[in-house]
Amino acid sequence: MPPAGRGGRRPATLRLVTRTGLTDTIAAIATAPGSAGVGIVRVSGEGAHAIADALFRGRRRPSRTPGGRFLFGHLLAADGEVLDEGLCLIFRAPRSYTGEDVVEFQSHGSPAVLGRVLGRVLELGARLARPGEFTLRAYLAGRLDLSQAEAVLGLVEAHTDAARRQASLGLSGALGARVARIGANLTRTLAAIQAMLDYPDEGVPEEDRDAPLTAAEADLSALVASARAGQVATRxxxxxxxxxxxxxxxxxxxxxxxxxxxxxxxxxxxxxxxxxxxxxxxxxxxxxxxxxxxxxxxxxxxxxxxxxxxxxxxxxxxxxxxxxxxxxxxxxxxxxxxxxxxxxxxxxxxxxxxxxxxxxxxxxxxxxxxxxxxxxxxxxxxxxxxxxGEAWLTTERQADAARRALGHVQAARTLPDDLAGWELEEALRALSDLTGRDVQEDVVDAVFRNFCVGK
Ligand SMILES: Nc1nc2c(ncn2[C@@H]2O[C@H](COP(=O)(O)OP(=O)(O)O)[C@@H](O)[C@H]2O)c(=O)[nH]1
Ligand SMILES: [Mg+2]
The missing domain is CATH 3.40.50.300 (P-loop containing nucleotide triphosphate hydrolases)
Known part of the structure; x- marks a missing residue:
């Protein structure tokens, strides 16, 4: 049931929760395949700490260790065989990447070790994470908006310094802030239009309506133009x-x-x-x-x-x-x-x-x-x-939303007040698509489908 009084915000989220069973515990190898000095198996969900207790033997039990700490010790197979020595990092909900209880096992980064550790985690009741599912959970927990989740993907995939810088700005919320500034100006314009319609005799200054609309249009145009730069930086x-x-x-x-x-x-x-x-x-x-x-x-x-x-x-x-x-x-x-x-x-x-x-x-x-x-x-x-240092649009999905918003703002300029108000509401809706605060399930799915397992 959508939360009452908030206009059914995040209905997609709720459907996803029921469909994917988000209370279960997920696990994946978070590091790239192949041999490396260190490899990481990440586990998130209610059972994460109990799994760590069964798999890891160190100075204390992971479930008794405060969040934000790590233990040094041994990773054990079911029969007690030592698989490897390594670290266990402990995070407690809500202070983790996903917002849930999380543990990360750091071992030597060979496919053999990581395969055994992951296998043991799955035996202990976790299921294999789907691509992007850790970040999906962060999004659903409200820790990231959709544009920030896309920035996570951008950082994972960044091959150029410009792409890295952009993704990092997106993750910091700079893009969200830029979009919020535009939204605030549209809302001010809407309020002025409403006041003109409701109190035609009060004499609301034209300026109250036009100045924020002009600012919003200029900001949106720059944002749309940045989409090309974002793609250039990436490819x-x-x-x-x-x-x-x-x-x-x-x-x-x-x-x-x-x-x-x-x-x-x-x-x-x-x-x-x-x-x-x-x-x-x-x-x-x-x-x-x-x-x-x-x-x-x-x-x-x-x-x-x-x-x-x-x-x-x-x-x-x-x-x-x-x-x-x-x-x-x-x-x-x-x-x-x-x-x-x-x-x-x-x-x-x-x-x-x-x-x-x-x-x-x-x-x-x-x-x-x-x-x-x-x-x-x-x-x-x-x-x-x-x-x-301005944040840009880095995906076609974001660019599409920004172009739609700009189209509605431009249309609003040419229309009488009552119709202009409708266009501005549509523009605000397109903006919320951009940051993904109230988007449809298929959009969310499409974003997370591009992720790798373990992110
Ligand atoms: N003095 C001078 N000669 C140049 C310069 N750039 C090109 N040239 C000469 O102009 C001629 C044509 O240059 P090229 O690069 O082959 O031109 P293209 O046909 O446009 O590729 C050559 O003899 C070059 O040495 C320059 O900056 N200064
Ligand atoms: Mg030539």
Whole structure:
């Protein structure tokens, strides 16, 4: 039965409790498969301490040991055989990751030892945890919201420093706080609209309604924009260098890489195919793509390369559009596909300038002049305000919720007050989907399905 008076908050939670039998005790190997110095078997639930008493022999009984302590001793098989020596870490509800009684056995990290320890834990009455079930319990205990649970997954899977930083911010609740700030502004707007409707003669200042709505819209737009950065941080980015033949694309690629990957010659049309090379920029793995110079050409091979260059630019997360600064400026014969963002670069800045443009960065691949600024611009374009420590959206699920919220806020702006109020309520609902405070069971399931067993 949903708790009374709170609008049926967390109905999904209650269904999950009954369906998965959340009072039972679960166990899993929490460390990665394979050999390691240390391995961990984690046990959570009402029976955790009793299982530890039966399995572990140390200076005291685990069930008599205060939470937050650990014991050194022996892990025993059913017949008393010593499986290994190790540690038993004791946590007491509610002060544990899951909010339940938890023990963690640390032993040597071999598959043989961990397999026996886990086998014994299961014999003693625990069942094998499903993927993500420890974190699911933390969520159900109210210790994490859904976006924080996703951040846990992000931390487990982080391959880049940018991804780690983001997940860590998400886990800290920074994303939740950012969303709450937006929600508070929407609620203020709703209150002002309600007051206008209820007391049309009182003269509620327009400002009370418009200022928080404007702030919420700006915050939401930034949040939606951050979703792309979040994905870039997680999976890396593609950066295409394009420009006319001889603009200095291959030279700049080599300069960004720090080694000679691409052939550089004074002959226009040297690079006819494209080539890729990986480099880390701003903590993000970036694939640099060198393309054929774009020009009108009769050469069939070169023409194919030009078409490919335009397509590569369209598919990239970011485009560096290079123009030779030492020659009179010529526009590219091809319109670049929209979508990808573009940084304009005036190359060969060490030579005397034939033109200048405040919208272009001056860079020399020969002297290295302008390279630090270019790296900063790339990082800002790929990661946006996230470099300033703001929390971003890191999953498509979160991005979808934020886009829906923004859509409703934008719709609210164009509507008369009574209809605007409805849109704002929908926006608030989309925001609560984002942090997962009142979401449907299938959404929760989908999030936790991606976890590994033991997390
Ligand atoms: N002085 C100077 N020459 C450059 C610079 N970058 C490229 N070049 C020269 O310009 C020519 C074309 O360079 P390349 O990188 O092959 O251009 P791409 O055709 O766009 O790949 C070569 O002779 C390079 O040595 C630069 O920053 N300064
Ligand atoms: Mg080239």
């Amino acid at each position: 890396g980015a593609r950066l295409a260098l394009i420009g006319r033949p001889n603009a200095g694309k291959s030279s700049l690629l080599n300069a960004l890489l720090g080694y000679e990957r691409s052939i550089v010659t004074p002959i226009p049309g040297t690079t006819r195919d494209y080539l890729e090379a990986g480099v880390e920029l701003a903590g993000v793995p970036v694939t640099l793509v060198d393309t054929a110079g774009i020009r009108d050409t009769r050469d069939e091979v070169e023409a194919a390369g030009v078409r490919q260059a335009v397509a590569l630019a369209g598919a990239a997360d970011l485009v560096l559009a290079l123009e030779d600064g030492s020659l009179p400026r010529e526009v590219l014969p091809t319109e670049l596909p929209g979508g990808a963002r573009v940084i304009r670069v005036r190359t060969k800045a060490d030579l005397s300038a034939a033109w200048t443009d405040p919208a272009a960065l001056d860079v020399s691949a020969v002297t290295g002049e302008g390279l630090p600024d270019l790296r900063d611009a790339i990082s800002a374009a790929l990661l946006g305000d996230t470099a300033r």
